[in-house]
Amino acid sequence: GACSVSMSMTEIRAGFTAIKANIQSRDPIRTLSILSHPCSLHKVKSSDRCCITHQLFTFYVDKVFKHCRTEDSFVNRKISSIANSFLSVRRKLEQCREKNKCVCGEESTEKFKQILANYEGLNVTSAAMKSLGELDILLDWMEKS
Amino acid sequence: GDSLLPAPQSISVLSTNMKHFLTWSPVIIQGATVRYSVEFQGEYEREYANGSWIPISECSLTTATVCNITEDISASVAYRLRVRAELGATRSQWGTTKGFFNRATTSLTPPLLRVVADGHHLLVELADMGPSFQFRVLYWRKGQESRVQQRMMKEVSSVVHLDTMEAGAEYCVKAQTHVQAINRSSSFSPTQCVRGQGDTSLWL
Numbered sequence: 186g187a188c189s190v191s192m193s194m195t196e197i198r199a200g201f202t203a204i205k206a207n208i209q210s211r212d213p214i215r216t217l218s219i220l221s222h223p224c225s226l227h228k229v230k231s232s233d234r235c236c237i238t239h240q241l242f243t244f245y246v247d248k249v250f251k252h253c254r255t256e257d258s259f260v261n262r263k264i265s266s267i268a269n270s271f272l273s274v275r276r277k278l279e280q281c282r283e284k285n286k287c288v289c290g291e292e293s294t295e296k297f298k299q300i301l302a303n304y305e306g307l308n309v310t311s312a313a314m315k316s317l318g319e320l321d322i323l324l325d326w327m328e329k330s
Numbered sequence: 331g332d333s334l335l336p337a338p339q340s341i342s343v344l345s346t347n348m349k350h351f352l353t354w355s356p357v358i359i360q361g362a363t364v365r366y367s368v369e370f371q372g373e374y375e376r377e378y379a380n381g382s383w384i385p386i387s388e389c390s391l392t393t394a395t396v397c398n399i400t401e402d403i404s405a406s407v408a409y410r411l412r413v414r415a416e417l418g419a420t421r422s423q424w425g426t427t428k429g430f431f432n433r434a435t436t437s438l439t440p441p442l443l444r445v446v447a448d449g450h451h452l453l454v455e456l457a458d459m460g461p462s463f464q465f466r467v468l469y470w471r472k473g474q475e476s477r478v479q480q481r482m483m484k485e486v487s488s489v490v491h492l493d494t495m496e497a498g499a500e501y502c503v504k505a506q507t508h509v510q511a512i513n514r515s516s517s518f519s520p521t522q523c524v525r526g527q528g529d530t531s532l533w534l
Contacts, residue, residue, distance in 0.1 A: 193511040269372035269405035
């Protein structure tokens with residue numbers, strides 16, 4: 186069967202919306218995208234959705250949030266709330282993987298490689314801040330399908 | 331200096347209906363106003379951010395011995411909290427919660443509801459409990475307990491019409507809350523029964 190994970194998207198989106206302008210203002214490179222270039226999250230097969238979601242949550246937990254600490258206490262608190270929510274959801278996705286309900290196909294592997302390449306093309310702080318600023322792209326994609 | 335001031339004691343989290351408060355015992359220094367500062371640490375900070383702590387600005391240098399941590403405890407993971415006393419430049423050691431706090435352990439109370447018979451209409455009004463809450467309302471005609479009907483409700487800003495009652499019949503209602511974020515429900519509220527308006531007999 187499919188992997189079904191209950192997550193409080195509303196809370197994550199509320200946390201992100203509260204800091205989105207602040208985070209995006211720290212991203213000077215407007216011509217590049219981590220998640221959307223060239224078309225990474227578009228046209229993902231439904232069979233690959235779970236795997237890409239798990240890979241992206243792991244990407245944010247392992248690589249992004251830790252490089253987004255700011256001088257603003259409010260922003261740091263919201264980043265913590267998002268990071269801990271991502272950690273909670275990733276744990277549920279991992280349970281799906283352990284039951285072989287979150288299989289990675291070739292397409293999702295290729296798409297995730299592209300995202301990592303986009304990320305590693307920038308210096309780590311810029312890449313992390315840009316990735317965090319694009320969180321609504323991920324949330325929209327997750328809610329759309 | 332950080333030595334002479336004792337650390338706050340009896341630090342604990344009180345959590346009801348997804349509202350979480352950190353409380354501690356006051357540090358008493360004769361003739362002085364002691365202030366406190368609170369920080370939190372989620373599982374993410376422990377495992378991925380070198381065990382860092384994050385200050386809660388609303389509870390920095392506060393004289394209160396309670397801090398509303400609801401906004402920061404916004405994921406279903408294990409959190410730790412700590413508080414220290416401050417008097418001028420002197421700071422105590424941190425006092426830290428024993429063990430962890432996960433919001434999944436919040437205590438859930440039954441919803442407050444008001445059942446109204448408006449003529450033949452069975453209406454219910456529920457007290458709003460915040461965005462995390464849904465309500466499961468059960469209602470039935472008295473004597474027909476096997477034919478219970480259910481309504482799930484999210485927005486409870488106004489009175490809700492449940493059913494049109496048969497003349498003079500008695501209907502009963504009870505409700506419980508459900509919090510999707512932690513996948514738990516409260517116990518049911520006490521049952522409330524009302525009688526619909528009887529038929530007005532026409533004298534011809």
